[in-house]
Amino acid sequence: MIDIAIATCSYHPDLGPLDRGVIAELAELGIRATPLIWTDAKASLDPFAAVVVQSTWDSHLDPQAFVTWARRVHAQTALFNPLHLLEWNLNKRYLLELEQQGIPITPTLWVSAGSSVDLRNEVTARGWTRFVIKPVVSAGATETHVFDVAGIETAQATFDRLVARLDLMIQPYLLAFETEGERSYIFFDGVFSHAVRRPPTLKSAPRGFDQSHEMPPIEAELQLSRQVLAKIGETPVYARVDLATNNDGVVRLQEVELVEPCLFTSLAPGAQQRYARAIARRLPNAPK
Ligand SMILES: Nc1ncnc2c1ncn2[C@@H]1O[C@H](COP(=O)(O)OP(=O)(O)O)[C@@H](O)[C@H]1O
Ligand SMILES: [Mg+2]
Incomplete structure (x- = not known):
């Protein structure tokens, strides 16, 4: 038996419900995977040949x-x-880098903490009647706010409160989130595994459907996802x-998640096994 840990948060001590199946698949490969709550200062790393960051969904809070x-x-x-991929991916400014390398991303105004910005000027200059303010380090829609130009005073107050301490991003509100949702393309070891259609994470957003579900990959979207992966430089385990889809009908990158995404492996046949094998291939001496 090889021992590894899979890092999680205190409120999911058994890993997120959609991905905990990887533990049983790893056991089939002779790998004992134990959930490790990353905030547990007393937890020892000694037994583990590796730690896979998986469900650390509170990491953006600190x-x-x-x-x-x-x-x-x-x-x-x-x-x-790997550490450098985690660090790179924690701050959504990586999107700016990908954009500079030719990846289409959702139009974004990047604002550094401490800046003063006249929101009305900025959003009207871009023709955004509805827009989203969110921190560059965030997950699970934390401090993600939607405003209309008609409510610009409230927007400015929220913006001013957040920008005092956080780097922020402002985007047009994408209407397609409400109807067709977001599409997530999941890769293990650089190889496409499955695609999932997801409703908005933002609780207040209207939605045409409630549950994430597997979908057949859309060829153009799969190609764009592969282009994104190719820019990362090193192949991530997952x-x-x-x-x-942006308001002009063009599909663009919303984010690429290398730190702690739900991988929805329980929704797609064989995905848990593919995930387990991708982990196993990284371990010296593991049966492949
Ligand atoms: N530009 C946008 N238009 C519409 N909804 C958005 C936009 N950006 C974020 N959201 C909403 O906020 C949620 C979280 O935003 P996202 O950019 O995916 O960051 P994270 O998942 O890291 O919190 C999305 O699932 C969506 O519901
Ligand atoms: Mg997201």
Whole structure:
């Protein structure tokens, strides 16, 4: 038996419900995977040949603590995804880099903490009648707010409160989230595994459907997802590429998740096994 840990958060001590099946698949491969709550300061890393970051869904609440923890793990054992990919992916400014390399992303106004911005000017200059303000380090729609130009005073107040301490991004509100949702293309070891259609994470958003479900990949979207992966430089153990249709009907990158995405492996036949094999291939001495 090889022992590894799969990192999670305190409120999912058995991993997220949609991905915990990987533990049984790893056992089939002779790998004992134990959930490890990353915020548990007493947890020892000694038994583990590797730590796979999977369901650490509270990491964005204290990104510095998370990075410190990841660096400690990296210093002691194998860490997946690799430390530099985790660090790169925690701040959504990576989207700007991908855009500079030719990947179409949702139009975004990037604002550094402490800046003063006249929201009315900025959004009307771009023709955005509805828009979203969110932190560049976030997950699960934390501090993600939707406003109309008609409510610009409230928007400005929220913006001013957040920008005092956080780097922010502002985007046009994509209407397609409400009807067709976001599409997530999931890859293990650089190989496409499955695609999922997801309703908005934002609780307040109207939605045409409630549950994420597997969907057949759309060829053009799969190609775009592959282009995104190719820009990452190193093949991650897992990656989730989230795409959304913009208000002009063009599909663009919304985010690529390398830190802690739900991978929806329970929704797609064979996905848990593909995930387990991708982990196993990274472990020295593991049966492949
Ligand atoms: N530009 C946008 N248009 C419409 N909804 C958005 C937009 N950006 C974010 N949202 C809503 O907020 C949720 C979270 O935003 P997202 O960019 O996916 O960040 P994260 O998943 O890291 O919190 C989305 O699932 C969606 O419901
Ligand atoms: Mg998201």
